[in-house]
Amino acid sequence: MTSPQLEQKFTSVITKHQGIIHKVCGMYCHHPEERKDLFQEIISQLWRSFPSFRGDSMVSTWMYRVALNTAISSFRKESKRKDKESINERIFQIPISKPNEDKEEKLKYLYKAIGLLSKVEKAIIMLYLEEHSYEEIAQITGITKTNVGVKINRIKSKLQRILKPMYDELR
Amino acid sequence: MNLDELKTTWADYTSELVHENEVEEAQVQVMLSHQPQSIISKINKSLLFEFSLLFICSVIFLFVINQYPENHFLFNFSLVMLGVCAVFSGFFIYQYKIINNLDYATENLAESLKKSISSLNSFIKIYFYSNAILAPIGFFVGMLFSYNIFQTEAEGENEGSTPAFFPVDEYFIFLILVAVLVFVFFFFFTKIYIHKLYGVHLKSLKECLAELESA
Numbered sequence: 001m002t003s004p005q006l007e008q009k010f011t012s013v014i015t016k017h018q019g020i021i022h023k024v025c026g027m028y029c030h031h032p033e034e035r036k037d038l039f040q041e042i043i044s045q046l047w048r049s050f051p052s053f054r055g056d057s058m059v060s061t062w063m064y065r066v067a068l069n070t071a072i073s074s075f076r077k078e079s080k081r082k083d084k085e086s087i088n089e090r091i092f093q094i095p096i097s098k099p100n101e102d103k104e105e106k107l108k109y110l111y112k113a114i115g116l117l118s119k120v121e122k123a124i125i126m127l128y129l130e131e132h133s134y135e136e137i138a139q140i141t142g143i144t145k146t147n148v149g150v151k152i153n154r155i156k157s158k159l160q161r162i163l164k165p166m167y168d169e170l171r
Numbered sequence: 172m173n174l175d176e177l178k179t180t181w182a183d184y185t186s187e188l189v190h191e192n193e194v195e196e197a198q199v200q201v202m203l204s205h206q207p208q209s210i211i212s213k214i215n216k217s218l219l220f221e222f223s224l225l226f227i228c229s230v231i232f233l234f235v236i237n238q239y240p241e242n243h244f245l246f247n248f249s250l251v252m253l254g255v256c257a258v259f260s261g262f263f264i265y266q267y268k269i270i271n272n273l274d275y276a277t278e279n280l281a282e283s284l285k286k287s288i289s290s291l292n293s294f295i296k297i298y299f300y301s302n303a304i305l306a307p308i309g310f311f312v313g314m315l316f317s318y319n320i321f322q323t324e325a326e327g328e329n330e331g332s333t334p335a336f337f338p339v340d341e342y343f344i345f346l347i348l349v350a351v352l353v354f355v356f357f358f359f360f361t362k363i364y365i366h367k368l369y370g371v372h373l374k375s376l377k378e379c380l381a382e383l384e385s386a
Contacts, residue, residue: 018194035192043203065280072379129181141280142278142282147386
């Protein structure tokens, strides 16, 4: 396959499955500028690995693998804004077309909960929220299915602990 | 809010996020032509610049060796400096290979983290040794060179003379002391500098791997 053909195929695959990259960016970066930088970095990494992608795994598995690896392992500068910004400041940067109070509250809690998770926990819970099977999560993360199950249960408990007071507050 | 509600909220949020930030094929092609300004690309640029400087210096020393073989001091000095340049070049090539080997693409998360940690460890080691050891040696040779010029002028010798390359006197001992001090300074400075540059990132990668592998 020639280089223009490869590029054409790549852009077509990326455009079709771009949701995966946006979701990873949304999980790891709160600020729009940071999301944009990470998005471009993931595209660059995907392009580098595209020639070696032979289709042994699903396109989505390959994309999640590259995107999560980039988000966790790359040399990005940690945002100084992160600590300074309040949750309320962040909420205005979330692109919601028609915000309503309830939705806004829930998003606020979602952000707060995500913010309290580690990088690894974020990767696992994101795959879980995206309805991936334990086997797929194990393939992407490189740990056993049993370990995936243990970790998901642990993260669920952690999230319950974080979300319960917020839920009580809502009532 | 329970976990099911969290799933719904996540789905709402991500669908809005994807919708708002959707890119066309043409935009992806533009992104491919503009490489992101990641730290790796910055390190690459810096390594390339340093390597170019080293190459120019090597050419100059080769020229001197070729043009002034009768001047023993210039000949020996250029030969030593050429050796230092060759060793530095080896370090640069090795650093370049390591830094460009940080490919997060093909492996799963755990394998990728292991590879990144191993590559970064090698890079830090090579960066440390090249700066903490070779830099004082270069400094010492430079001081020796200036000392020989001073000695030649003081003795009123003509151009093209052959002063002793390693004169053993008090000034030579002074040079060694200065070189030791420079070595100590570079050793600690490089250690702190490297830790500031890469130490935090390396620690974070190790923590991620430990967390991932813990049962």
